[in-house]
Amino acid sequence: QVQLVESGGGSVQTGGSLTLSCAASGSTSGFTYSRYCLAWFRQGIEKGREGVAAIPSNGAVNYRESVKGRFSVFRENPENTSYLVMNNLKPDDTAMYICAAARPVGSAYCNFASLESDAYEYWGQGTQVTVSS
Numbered sequence: 733q734v735q736l737v738e739s740g741g742g743s744v745q746t747g748g749s750l751t752l753s754c755a756a757s758g759s760t761s762g763f764t765y766s767r768y769c770l771a772w773f774r775q776g777i778e779k780g781r782e783g784v785a786a787i788p789s790n791g792a793v794n795y796r797e798s799v800k801g802r803f804s805v806f807r808e809n810p811e812n813t814s815y816l817v818m819n820n821l822k823p824d825d826t827a828m829y830i831c832a833a834a835r836p837v838g839s840a841y842c843n844f845a846s847l848e849s850d851a852y853e854y855w856g857q858g859t860q861v862t863v864s865s
Contacts, residue, residue, distance in 0.1 A: 733758070733759045733854075734756060734757070734758045734759075734763065734768075734833055734835070734854040735756065735757045735758075735759070735854075736754055736755070736756050736831050736832070736833060736854055736855065736856035737754070737755045737756075737856055737857070738752060738753065738754050738829065738830065738831050738856045738857065738858055738859040739752070739753050739755070739859055740752040740753050740859060741829060741859030741860045741861045742860075742861070742862070743862040743863075743864065744821055744861075744862075744863055744864075745863070745864050745865075746821065746822060746823060746863060746864065746865050747820055747821065748821050748863070749817070749818060749819045749820075749821065750818050750821065750861060751815055751816070751817045751818070752772070752815065752816040752818070752829055752831075752859060752861075753813055753814070753815055754770070754772070754813060754814045754815075754816075754831030754856060755811075755812060755813045756768075756812045756813065756814075756833060757812065765809055765812040766789060766809040767789050767835075767836050767840060767841045767842060768789065768833045768834060768835055768836070768842050769786065769787070769788050769789060769833065769834040769836075769842035769843070769844055769845070769846075769851070769852070770786070770787050770805075770807055770814045770831065770832070770833050771783060771784075771785065771786035771787070771831070771832045771833075771834075771845075771846070771847065771851075771852055772784045772785045772786075772805060772814075772816045772829060772830070772831050772832075773829070773830045773831075773832060773849060774825075774827035774828065774829045774830065774861075775827055775828050775830065775858075776826060776827040776828075779827070781830070781849050782796065782847075783796060783846070783847025783848060783849065784796050784799055784803065784816070784829070784847070785799065785803055785804075785805035785816060785847075786805070786844075786845040786846055786847055787805050787806070787807055787814065787845060788841075788842060788843045788844055788845045789836070789841040789842050789843055790841060790843060791843050791845065792845065793805055793806075793845055794845035794846070794847060796847060798824070799818075799825075802818065802819050802820045802821075803816060803817065803818050803819070804816075804817040804819075805817075814831060816829065816831075818861070821861075821863045822863060823863050823864065823865050824863075825861060825863050826861060826862050826863050827860075827861060828858040828859070828860050828861075829858060829859055829860075829861050830855060830856055830857070830858040831855075831856045832849070832852035832854060832855050832856070833852060833853070833854040834851055834852045834853055834854070835853065835854075
C-alpha cells in the first residue's frame with residue numbers, strides 16, 4: 733500500500749503562484765518511489781476529475797494543454813516527493829488538487845505519463861486551490 737499526502741494549497745489572486753507537494757510513503761515490501769509513475773489531477777465543483785500533469789519514472793512529462801507554460805511538475809526521489817509548481821494562476825484553475833501514483837507492472841520501472849485517472853491506483857486526499865479574480 734502507498735500513502736500520498738498533499739500540501740501547499742491555498743487562496744491566491746489571478747496571476748499568483750503556488751507550489752503543491754505530494755509526499756509518498758509505502759508500507760509494502762520493496763516500495764521504491766523512484767520506480768513509480770506520478771501524476772496530479774484536479775477536480776472542480778462543476779467539473780469531473782481531469783489530469784493536469786504526469787511524470788514517469790524516467791522520461792518526458794505530460795501536461796494538460798491549458799496549463800502548459802504555466803505549470804511544472806518534478807519529482808525528488810530521495811525525498812519521495814513530487815511537486816507541482818503553478819504560476820500565472822487563473823480562476824479556472826480553482827479546484828481540489830490530488831496526486832496519484834502507479835506502481836510498475838510487468839517491468840522494473842513505470843514509464844507512462846498518462847493523464848487518465850484509470851491509469852493510477854493510489855490517490856491522496858487532495859489540497860484545495862482557490863484563485864480569485
